[in-house]
Amino acid sequence: MSTEVVGYDHSDGLATVTLRRPAAANALDRALKEQLLAAVVRAGADPGTRAVLLAAEGRNFCVGQDLAEHAAALESDPAHAMDTVAEHYNPLVTALAAIEVPVVVAVNGACVGAGLGIALAGDVRIAGEGAKFSTAFTGIGLASDSGLSHTLARAVGASRAAGLILLGDRFTAGQALDWGLVHRVVPDADLAESAVATARGLASGPTRAFREVKALLGADGSLADALVAEQRAQVTLGASEDHRQAVAAFLGKRSPVFQGR
Structure with a gap:
């Protein structure tokens, strides 16, 4: 062994x-x-x-x-x-x-x-x-x-x-x-x-957002490609539970608790 x-x-x-x-x-x-x-x-x-x-x-x-x-x-x-x-x-x-x-x-x-x-x-x-x-x-x-x-x-x-x-x-x-x-x-x-x-x-952070950040940073392509990819990522993340509760936490003057979802 x-x-x-x-x-x-x-x-x-x-x-x-x-x-x-x-x-x-x-x-x-x-x-x-x-x-x-x-x-x-x-x-x-x-x-x-x-x-x-x-x-x-x-x-x-x-x-x-x-x-x-x-x-x-x-x-x-x-x-x-x-x-x-x-x-x-x-x-x-x-x-x-x-x-x-x-x-x-x-x-x-x-x-x-x-x-x-x-x-x-x-x-x-x-x-x-x-x-x-x-x-x-x-x-x-x-x-x-x-x-x-x-x-x-x-x-x-x-x-x-x-x-x-x-x-x-x-x-x-x-x-x-x-x-x-x-x-x-x-x-x-x-x-x-x-x-x-x-x-x-x-x-303990926004795991889905981190995944999208890594994918965006690792991509090769033009500025136009990056803009399209960023739009896709934001649309996807905008519908996430983490985003919704983080916005609510900000407006409520409290710290967000991210679940990675």
Whole structure:
């Protein structure tokens, strides 16, 4: 039986997925990749999930691919050493992006390579002030994977993304905040509490509206396409129970209680 290296908890609409390989800085070996994919799919498939929190134990979020395991694969079966991209990274990032409810990522310590790609597949990133980021791929003679060529460019712009991937420069939580890569930076000691509070707030929010927001933001197309999609979303949401009771709560000078309906 393989050791559990990914934790999963579901309570009050919040699915919490935790990387648990701290002694290896949460480097992505086969067990971690497989268990993480299973947990993400589970969170997305549960109809009771209203938000997801992705976090990590230890001093680091994720340093990317386990290079010791990769070196062994290069030695034993070089023709298939990169199969992990198709077998693990692509399905994992696809599954994260497919989750219809908000995904909060708590980033502590090193967030590198595929770890950065995984973080960028979420929606809201909260970083500890000591977090350090890097793409790292070209430093070992590779291009990017885990969706970085797409998500990083969308997050920070094509020019800055090109520099970060080509040069592999390390950057800080403060820089990530300035560039819009993360949404909040908090003291390291406050990261877990802040991330949980944010995720729980989203889990108690207007879930149907959040689903529509994610669909709108993830769509490709023209301004005209966006206007049509927004109109459809507003018509749909305007008939929802959450919208009606929220308007009534506003007029009644009380806080709304969203049921996700």
